Amino acid sequence: MKQKRDRVGFAIIGTGTVAIRHARAIQEIECAELVAVHDVDTERCLSFAREHNTEAVLHLQDLLANDHIDVVTVATPSGTHSTVAIPAAKAGKHIICEKPLETTLEKADAIIETCKENKVYLAAIFQSRFGRIVQLIKRTIDAGRFGKLILASAQVKWYRSVDYYASAGWRGTWELDGGGVLMNQSIHIIDLLLYLVGNPREVFAYTDLLTHTGLEVEDTACAAIRFENGAMGVIEASTSCAPGFPRKLEISGQNGSIVLEDDRLIRWQFTEEYPEDQEIRRKGEIGEGLHSGAGDPKAAGYKGHKQQFQDMARAILENREPLISGREGRRALELICGIYESARSGQPYRFSE
């Protein structure tokens, strides 16, 4: 994992919606350079390259042969991530993979193993973890200020139109989206739930398709979780809730509770008030200027991607693992697969210890 240059070369595979955030993020990082992009859709690849002032490479193998590319970001439909990440890792490229890592645990594990075998780093995109407020909550939980964690709830009451699902053939399919509102829209908050509260022991869930007639996957889900540490949790998620509210995470402990709405900390209350709490509430309520994707997926900002890409660039230059490894990225996928299994079987799903 040696890096001789002082700038890290990036290439983006898949030049669709999220790739715009990738390009903006990379181009704002001082020690990073966007060397090339590739897409199976030639027109899209060429126009994206023109717009972002970079090279369009029409064959993946040609891109992988370029020694100036150190990192490949995978921004293709979810169920194709392994078909891009595996050859890229075999070619010695570090991988930043969009969420979910893949659509099944088997395919995600194949990516993780290939990166390990080829001694390249793998970062799973969960940009929300990099937020200042999320980091503050994490530190506060780890320091024990909440006391025993009691309840956690994650809500994604969003709206996605018929046009959204029609905007690309892979959306809302089991094979390429890997599921519906849970796997696509809610995976970020599910990752935060696991990151902040801990691993699940058991889940029971209902899923259904309530409004988007014709989709294979769920547009609405509700799950009850028992965590390994004894806390209980609920996930409520839908893309049928007009007009779409900010996503919400509530965590309550024996000694304090918080509520996070998108990137705004709207409650921060503990039984014992600390001198800094008022300032935390004041700043927290303003938020971090991240745009919500509650009603429109294109409205989301790229600040989180920038922080995560910066971490990968530094990881390479410093010869260390990126902060969100493939194993970390796999956790939310495992919980979502457990939720689907419970909804299918009508039984609770127990996670192996």
Ligand SMILES: NC(=O)c1ccc[n+]([C@@H]2O[C@H](COP(=O)([O-])OP(=O)(O)OC[C@H]3O[C@@H](n4cnc5c(N)ncnc54)[C@H](O)[C@@H]3O)[C@@H](O)[C@H]2O)c1
């Ligand atoms: N982190 C986030 O907040 C976030 C937000 C949106 C999307 N995503 C994820 O990003 C991925 C892409 O989503 P999107 O909304 O940009 O999709 P999109 O349909 O807008 O773009 C996907 C692009 O990939 C191309 N493509 C398909 N197969 C390919 C292949 N084998 N090789 C090269 N190019 C290929 C398509 O032609 C298309 O241009 C998904 O996994 C999605 O879950 C993440």
